[in-house]
Amino acid sequence: xxxxxxxxxxxxxxxxxxxxxxxxxxxxxxxxxxxxxxxxxxxxxxxxxxxxxxxxxxxxxxxxxxxxxxxxxxxxxxxxxxxxxxxxxxxxxxxxxxxxxxxxxxxxxxxxxxxxxxxxxxxxxxxxxxxxxxxxxxxxxxxxxxxxxxxxxxxxxxxxxxxxxxxxxxxxxxxxxxxxxxxxxxxxxxxxxxxxxxxxxxxxxxxxxxxxxxxxxxxxxxxxxxxxxxxxxxxxxxxxxxxxx
Ligand code: BJW
Ligand code: ZN
Numbered sequence: 001x002x003x004x005x006x007x008x009x010x011x012x013x014x015x016x017x018x019x020x021x022x023x024x025x026x027x028x029x030x031x032x033x034x035x036x037x038x039x040x041x042x043x044x045x046x047x048x049x050x051x052x053x054x055x056x057x058x059x060x061x062x063x064x065x066x067x068x069x070x071x072x073x074x075x076x077x078x079x080x081x082x083x084x085x086x087x088x089x090x091x092x093x094x095x096x097x098x099x100x101x102x103x104x105x106x107x108x109x110x111x112x113x114x115x116x117x118x119x120x121x122x123x124x125x126x127x128x129x130x131x132x133x134x135x136x137x138x139x140x141x142x143x144x145x146x147x148x149x150x151x152x153x154x155x156x157x158x159x160x161x162x163x164x165x166x167x168x169x170x171x172x173x174x175x176x177x178x179x180x181x182x183x184x185x186x187x188x189x190x191x192x193x194x195x196x197x198x199x200x201x202x203x204x205x206x207x208x209x210x211x212x213x214x215x216x217x218x219x220x221x222x223x224x225x226x227x228x229x230x231x232x233x234x235x236x237x238x239x240x241x242x243x244x245x
Contacts, residue, residue, distance in 0.1 A: 006223050009206045011243035013179035015093035019196050023185020025102055027230040028075040034187055040064060051158040058142055065154050066138050069120055077108035083233030085109040090240050095174035099193050101156045114170045116163055116193055122155035131155055175200040184210045185229050188217040
């Protein structure tokens with residue numbers, strides 16, 4: 001049962017911000033980072049996707065990212081992703097902040113989006129920082145920058161690296177300015193994304209968590225919907241359409 005306050009916000013809000021994490025892509029077949037699924041060749045995914053692995057073992061790092069890119073290339077958006085395209089249609093001032101690098105929200109059709117942790121299909125020069133958007137095939141030797149000869153790396157934000165200032169600013173503005181903030185399929189521990197729901201709440205937003213598991217955010221959210229995004233988000237779309245009609 002949804003609370004009256006939540007239903008009223010769903011009906012009357014125009015500014016809605018959604019933060020997504022790996023959980024929304026889990027039902028497409030992409031393993032999440034933490035917990036039992038976050039293992040690749042006996043190594044923890046959360047330890048592979050780090051600046052330390054890129055620096056100390058770039059071959060292993062690229063082997064992992066070759067695997068991840070191939071996997072992501074083979075999967076499709078799921079019902080949870082498509083429901084967020086409906087959210088964008090239903091709310092005038094909608095904004096999607098994703099921590100995912102898998103491009104699935106864009107493939108599904110969302111346009112008002114910021115990718116806080118980058119996009120796995122782009123590469124970036126470690127030396128001059130230029131972004132390369134042309135596709136690169138499986139990396140066997142470390143690829144080089146066509147401008148300066150530096151090593152290329154995936155254009156993703158690893159632990160200990162700074163997020164793009166303009167992306168973070170957009171996400172913070174969307175969090176501070178919304179009437180409902182959804183935190184969807186994220187363990188809510190990786191900063192600075194994990195602070196966004198608190199920023200939203202401090203500015204009067206109604207904070208809703210969607211996750212089958214409890215997270216550190218759960219006790220601070222106004223509403224927790226326990227379950228998979230592929231079921232709960234489409235169900236919410238039906239409710240919103242009824243409320244708005
Ligand atoms: C389902 C489901 C279904 C399953 N439906 N749900 C302040 C305090 C302490 C430390 C820091 C701090 N500020 C910064 C830091 C350091 C660090 C950090 O946050 N550490 C914490 C772990 C403590 N942050 C950083 O380093 C960031 N940089 C930064 O802030 O720079 C300035 C700075 C540096 C150092 C110190 C201080 C300031 C950068 C963070 C970059 C994160 N990068 C990665 C890899 C990206 C590349 C790639 O994807 O290949 O981003 S790590 C990984 O974690 C990835 C994710 O985007 C991110 C978040 O994970 P997410 O999405 O939450 O996934 P999971 O697996 O954790 O959770 C999945 C959830 O789904 C679970 O809850 C499931 O239950 C759920 N689920 N199935 C719905 N069907
Ligand atoms: Zn370069």
